[in-house]
Amino acid sequence: MHITKNSIFRKVVILSMAVLVFVSSLLGSTASTANAVGVDTVVKLAGGKAVVRALAEKAGVALSPKQLDNVVDLIEKKTFDGDQNAIDFATKANSLTPSGDSTKSGFKKYLLDPLAWLTGLDLIFLAIDAFQDGYDTSSPVPIYKQCVKAQYKTNGSPISIGDSGYIIYTANNGDKLLYVLNGTVQMEPYLLGGEDIGAVTVISPSGWWEYGANHNEELWTFKSYFDTYTSVTFMPEYGSWSLSTDEIVCDYTPQADDVVNINNVNTTTYNNFQNNTYNTNTTYNIEIDLPDVINYADPTPWNEVDPNIADEVDPVVPPPDTDGDGVTDDKDSDADKGGFLENLLAIVTLMAIFDLLKAVIFYLARMFEFILTIPLIEAKPIDNVAFEWFRTAEIVGVEIYSIISLLATVGLSFAVYKVVRRLLP
């Protein structure tokens, strides 16, 4: 194709460039807030929606049926069976909060499914506030007490590499907090502000322990999964910790339909001044009482509680089925007509193929959108001493990196100019 100065192809190319830059700038403003949420193993919520609603009511949070569905959906799709998955889930769940001041706490209320605790690290965290407006910065971080009446033995020995068991923190006010170690204590290098302090990390369900973190050497700091800005350092003058290698004995077994009372919320704030930095650490203690087995019954449908949602169906009460054929009344008229056709193998095959084509098209659209947002990807620092030296090295007061970058920019620009000149004479 011979391209002249006035050819339409030349004009189209220039227009395409302008459109691409414009579109990428639009997409770039949304790319930074996009959250990739993967789907992990799907499990069913133990206790069902009744337990979820009971927990919400006890926490003083009213949920509409749609919000309840959203929350249950969140729980059932977000499961984890390992520490990194737990951290990932908490990190992702934390990002579901409304935009605003990132220094505020992530969630308004934390509720735990008692049954899930029995499976070790399989915990299901409920983020009710993710579906409501506003924040409550006084949100407590739950420190789960596994048993109401726990019997344990402590050997009082200090925690060292290779230990496993339970960390029990006894505060000066008598509160005892129980944390479960995830296997053995591992040594992991921890970078804090570019300084390697060689902290030791111990994983516990609602957060993790770091030894020597935040410049608190030889002290254990508990960091929450939910709030990256909240960490608790257990100073010796406020309590002591010990390691128990014996099995924790519980005389109460949580049931699926138990009602959880969140009470005895104690907020202890103490300050420490170290390394010329004023730190404020806050300890949240919550005792979750697990009473005797209670069969949850909901005599009051949602639409009688909140008149604004009177037209919505109570999910606990099943839709009526007058003729008893297993199909609800609102679908009876369509059940006989659509059932046969929908189950035809040919129809199912065609629908599957169409879904596949649709998935491919959407995938291509996502890929194209990602390509357009490539220029807006944020820079990630390279933790390499040699490279950092190279970036800051100077000759006669002039930074080497700036000169090299400038030369590379000029060279690339000239190369692009030559190519465009050849294509569009």
Place this chain on the structure above:
Amino acid sequence: MIGFFLSIVELIKQTISVIINTTDRIDSITFDGSAFAEWLGYARYAMGDPLYILFTSVILISIGVTLWTYLLKGIGYIRTILPW
């Protein structure tokens, strides 16, 4: 004979389940947070902002021109097929 048809039906059902699984896997693919995006973050840090923006803009424009060229060729091909 019946067993043969039943096996055909079973084969079709398995094909359908494979297609559905493939659809789910495609839907779960996301690019945010991928290793490639992370590498680009490192590349941006290494090259610096001006050079990175210039480099990626050139790449994007080249992709746009290529797609446009293929689109024009496709339109031309469809024109030749159409009877009018």
